[in-house]
Amino acid sequence: MTVTNDVNVTTAPRRRWSPNNFTWAALSFAGGIGLWWLATVGGLSELPSPWAVLTRMIELALDGQLWEDTFASLRRVMIGFVLGSVIAVPTGFLMGWYRVARAVIDPWVQFFRVIPPLAIIPLAIVTMGIDETPKIFVIFLAAFLSAVVSTYQGVVSVDKTYINAARVLGANDRVIFTQVIIPASTPFILVGFRIGLGSAWATVVAAELIAAQSGLGFRMQQAQLYYDLPTIFVSLVAIGILGLIMDRIVVWAEEWLTHWQERV
Template identity: 45%
Template sequence: MGQTNKSKTQLLTIASFVIGIAVWFAMAKIPAIGAILTDPVTIVKSFWTELTSGRLWQNIYVSLFRVLGGFSLGLAAAIPIAFLMGWYNPIRSIVEPWIQFFRTIPPIALIPLVIVAQGVGESAKITVIFVSTFLVMVISIYQGVRNVDPTLIKAARVLGARDRDIFFEVIVPASFPYILIGVRLGLASAWTTLVAAELTGASKGLGNMIMEASLYFRMDVVILGIIVIGVIGLLMDKGVLYLERRLTGWQELRK
């Protein structure tokens, strides 16, 4: 039964992809739309041209470096701060209002300040992505800490567990699924912020490739850059989902 459902899901996914490509072809044939939405065949040709020239690989590498750099720093900061907020009320009272305040500010609004403070080097781009991913992940992980079943904590105290033991043996494992959710949201935020981050004087990168192509109305390259960002982001998300299934399988057993 499970195998049958899996096969149906795969067939639906393939059908959705085929229908999407067909609709894309049809829309590209409409003159008013086709001037902007280049057809898939032209996109494939542009992909091959950019790939064989080496420019695409270079842009992918540079953008990956920025995304993973900002995301890694954001995750490293989000985990301890989220746990401290969830575990200690005074820290939550001090930190949470500021996080909620900055969370409402678009990362692109910080670009002028970042440029003045750090110039237009790699650190400026990584900083913009760091801020975006940190604010997304810290809230998600914090909610995970707050949503830990109080019964588990009470049971641990009855058995004589100390605060340190409760934190590492109850709070952290119970919050782990929320950490993975935060990672998924953080990666998505990193990629959506990439183009804004590369506004800080970038000469390479997928966001820069899209912006340069738009200046010369090379819509095939613009759409190619958008597709590449989407594909890489999707593959990263699938990777985190795979880890989630492998590392949180114990939750299904509990159910």
């Protein structure tokens, strides 16, 4: 016998087209450039026009100076950020998992966390010289402090219900740590990476302003002496673009690693 369903099934209404995030970002960028251009054309600001900055950027790129400075700053940021993050993650796990480690490490982390890395630059230069070591060290410190606090917070924020349920099912500490603690802490760790990237770029620019022979911060300092505003803006734009690209990479990694997490 065949059973028929007399209930009318209505199809869901079609979604209206809506711009994606990339479109909104492009519109926001274009709007910002437009306001900048209007401010310079209307005489409301002494800032260089977008066209002047673009022209100067092309000149520096063709001359090779822009690529040299960009590579120098990017190299310092990547070395300091990677070293800081690699050491911060296991340190944060130790602090969150073992009370003794937390009692020993946490006071030092909080002590250095309230000291701006910029304040350590003069001491680092005096004790380590004026080569790459002090610059990378202060970047390492900025990235480490951001990542270690986020990792620790991620461990202690894990819902105890998940841990108790795993123990009831017979899981030992190793399984709980690898299958519960690490996945639940991943979003916190990646947020710490994003904050650490911003701190790393701010720190490297400050370090290059004090003692460097290359880099985007060094180029801004040199341009300041000659009141070369377009060159200053070129360095600022380069830093902003590099920081945005690196931040998007971390965001994509977060979406890939935490696809199981409910999102709004």
